[in-house]
Amino acid sequence: MKASSLGLVLIVAAFLSCGTSAAQESESGRPATFVLIVNKTNPTVSLGRSRVVGLFLKKSSEWDDGSPARPVDQAKDSLLREAFSKDILHKSVAAVNSYWQQQIFSGRAVPLPELASDEEVLAHVRLNPGAIGYVSGDANVSAVKVIGVDE
Numbered sequence: 806m807k808a809s810s811l812g813l814v815l816i817v818a819a820f821l822s823c824g825t826s827a828a829q830e831s832e833s834g835r836p837a838t839f840v841l842i843v844n845k846t847n848p849t850v851s852l853g854r855s856r857v858v859g860l861f862l863k864k865s866s867e868w869d870d871g872s873p874a875r876p877v878d879q880a881k882d883s884l885l886r887e888a889f890s891k892d893i894l895h896k897s898v899a900a901v902n903s904y905w906q907q908q909i910f911s912g913r914a915v916p917l918p919e920l921a922s923d924e925e926v927l928a929h930v931r932l933n934p935g936a937i938g939y940v941s942g943d944a945n946v947s948a949v950k951v952i953g954v955d956e
Contacts, residue, residue, distance in 0.1 A: 838942030839885045842927070842949040844934045851953035857893055860937060862904065863914045868935065875935040877926055878917040885923075889939050893954065 841857065843849055847868070852860075859865035860876050868874050879886040881898060890898050905916040920926045923940040930936040931948045940946065 839889055839939045840942055840944070840946065840951045841937065841939050841954055842930050842946055843937050843952055844930055845948070845950050846934050847937075847950060847952075849950075849952050851955050853955050854893060857954055858895075861894060861917065862901075863908070863917070873935045874937060875933050876917050877929050877936065877938040878919045879926065879939065880919055880921050885939060885941055 841852075848870075849868070856865070860874050861878070863876075866874055879889070881902070887898055890896050890901050894901060896904070905914075908914040909916070918929075920929060920938070923944040926938040926940050927944060927946070927949060930938050
């Protein structure tokens, strides 16, 4: 096995063993990672992937205690959004946009708020008890809580 192939295998193995982040090639060639975050007061430690999908596609709108869930998305052109959509939603960003267009047209729902940066997502989640979002794996998450994603 070539050294570059071995490195790729190690990156994939590390990705698969970590439930709180996902990887995708960034423009610099380094993997872009994300972590799922909630407000520190949220008792959630981890969520199943299907539950995360339900929250981010507004198929469910409450936490287990009945309080409103307030998911936020990254900007449409964000590499993190691409990675999150692919890894968690199992859809491309274009497919998610199409989903939201159908929801709007049918009068069922409007898309999630899109925030322009990790800093905006962190601030929103820190200030809103029901908030959930995702930020890059190297973001300063000390003011929020990182939660795991279970299959």
